[in-house]
Amino acid sequence: MATQRSVLLKRWLISQLEKLSVQPISPNGILMTALTGDAGFRQYFRVQGGQNRTFILVDAPPKLSNNQGFVDVTGLLTQHNVNVPNVLSFDAPNGFLLLEDLGDQQFFDVLAQDNLLNWYHQAIDQLIKITAIDPQALPVTLPDYDDAFVLTELTIFSQWLIDAYLDIHLTSEQQQQLTACFDVLIANVNQQPKVVMHRDFHSRNLMVCDNQIAVIDYQDAVVGALTYDIVSLLRDCYKKLSPLHVSQLFEYFIEQASSHPNLAAKLEGVEPQQLKRWFDLMGLQRHIKASGIFARLSLRDNKHGYLNDIPLTLEYIVEVSAHYCELVWLGDFVEQYVQPALQEKLR
Structure with a gap:
């Protein structure tokens, strides 16, 4: 009716x-x-x-x-x-x-083809155009991806995945440890050059139309961290690339950004190890947030299919945290408590 x-x-x-x-x-x-x-x-x-x-x-x-x-x-x-x-x-x-109408073919759908790197190069070329927009000369007002914004996103993990969905109740010591890890991730955002961020740049928000990449779902764009969008693409919540491909494509992004007149100065003097840390920790922040959002989509909005996307986000958290001493606790906590509880819930 x-x-x-x-x-x-x-x-x-x-x-x-x-x-x-x-x-x-x-x-x-x-x-x-x-x-x-x-x-x-x-x-x-x-x-x-x-x-x-x-x-x-x-x-x-x-x-x-x-x-x-x-x-x-x-x-x-x-x-x-x-x-x-x-x-x-x-x-x-x-x-x-x-x-x-951009058609039906998503970027996600073409990635099984042999020319995977070429498709990702096209996607990164579109991303560079976004990243290179001068955030100081915008004709529209975009929110700042500031400390409060980042903390709000991180808290979705605690509220919706840990507490509401998995019914894990943190001890005061665990809460302190989690807060300390969040502080490290917030500081990582602050250290990076500020650019225009799409804020959801991944394989399901890219279309292939006439063999060209088109971008969608950008209404929540902000001014924020340089590496947010590139890690969203390369450590995608829906598609896991090999470490070699991640490394090669991140290097391609940095090369393109470093040669762009609007971005070169932002990257001048930044060491490769610093860029990798920005990238890795930015990915942790995104995957922590995403795992909480997927739980919220199920509990609040009855979109239960997103629960199947949580395991990959947790896998990323465990893998990356192990390489940073100040975040080892986070990876151990997810591996010892969160992953087993999630496996039990998804049976």
């Missing part, structure tokens, strides 16, 4: 297609096909009109979605030649958007 919102959405869609001179596909009107959603509250539909023209319709309730951020950042990225979908129409009060 049609809801009031769905009727409103379809009326708006028809009016916008008329403005774009799109003819109905049949006398029955417009064909809409629901698409798989993302981790947010948005609903997506592929709309087919006459002359084989297709569009993406987004139903994103304004109280639950950062729609203005998406539109603003789309303009910013387009201005800097990042390949993103065009926003064709936007109804801010209702949270309706009509977008260019």
Whole structure:
């Protein structure tokens, strides 16, 4: 049965297609096909009109979605030649958007092919364009990825994975140790050059359209740490690369950044070991946050499929923590308490 919102959405869609001179596909009107959603509250539909023209319709309730951020950042990225979908129409009060259709092929889908490194080079080339945007001369206001922001993200791990999902109750000593590890990770963010951050740059937020990489889901962009987006891509929560590929591709990122006029000064004099530490610890922060978000998506939003993505995030935490003496406790805690509890829950 049609809801009031769905009727409103379809009326708006028809009016916008008329403005774009799109003819109905049949006398029955417009064909809409629901698409798989993302981790947010948005609903997506592929709309087919006459002359084989297709569009993406987004139903994103304004109280639950950062729609203005998406539109603003789309303009910013387009201005800097990042390949993103065009926003064709936007109804801010209702949270309706009509977008260019980039097709069905995700970056994730092409990675089994032999030219994996070439695809990642293309993705990094798009990322460099984002990273090189001058954060001091933005036409839109982006939040700062500051201490409070980072701590809020880290706390999702404690609140939603450790406590709410796994029912692990930390002792006061364990809480102190965890806080000390969080402090190290927050300090690592502060040490890095500040750049424009996509904040969710991974294989499921990249599309392949006409053999070119396109970027989506950037509405939560911030100004933050240099290595956040590259570690999100290379230590992806959904796709694990070999250590050799991670090393080669991170080196490619640094080479491209070092030769870019907007980024060269930010990397001047930074030793390779320092870059590796920034990268490793930034990945830890992201995977700690992501594991908590996946638990929250299950408990709060009934999106239980994300629980299957938690083990890889924990695997990253254990592997990387072992290389830094001030974070060994974190890896040991995850290995001894969190991973066994999660395995039991997922049986």
